[in-house]
Amino acid sequence: MNDLIWDKTLSVDVPEIDEDHRRLVDLFNILNRAVAQGDAADYIEAVMEELLSCTAWHFRHEERLMLKYGYAGLPAHKAEHEELITSAKELQQKLLQQGKAVSSEEIAFLEHWLTGHILGTDKDLGSYLCEVM
Ligand SMILES: [Fe+2]
Numbered sequence: 001m002n003d004l005i006w007d008k009t010l011s012v013d014v015p016e017i018d019e020d021h022r023r024l025v026d027l028f029n030i031l032n033r034a035v036a037q038g039d040a041a042d043y044i045e046a047v048m049e050e051l052l053s054c055t056a057w058h059f060r061h062e063e064r065l066m067l068k069y070g071y072a073g074l075p076a077h078k079a080e081h082e083e084l085i086t087s088a089k090e091l092q093q094k095l096l097q098q099g100k101a102v103s104s105e106e107i108a109f110l111e112h113w114l115t116g117h118i119l120g121t122d123k124d125l126g127s128y129l130c131e132v133m
Pocket residue numbers: 021058062118122
């Protein structure tokens with residue numbers, strides 16, 4: 001699988017959010033390459049852990065901006081964040097229990113997990129913030 005390229009398509013037009021998303025895309029690519037190269041399981045686990053903790057931190061960043069700027073969509077957006085964290089943690093647990101390498105299907109799941117939310121829910125938030133910030 002090719003690297004995920006961060007470009008204008010993924011931009012939400014809010015620089016501080018784009019900066020976080022770029023970092024998440026970078027981490028996803030590090031994970032993707034590690035899996036493709038057959039790197040050691042403990043290294044892959046460490047990258048997954050870094051991706052998950054950066055994502056959790058980023059979600060709190062967005063939720064703070066939503067609070068600050070009175071975004072009415074906060075509860076639904078926050079609920080989506082919680083679901084995303086739960087599904088990624090389930091995948092992480094499954095991998096740890098099985099002690100096996102991440103499959104290409106699981107990488108595809110994570111790619112969608114990352115870009116699906118940015119292209120939909122985060123773009124809506126970005127449009128709102130562009131008007132009020
Ligand atoms: Fe985001």
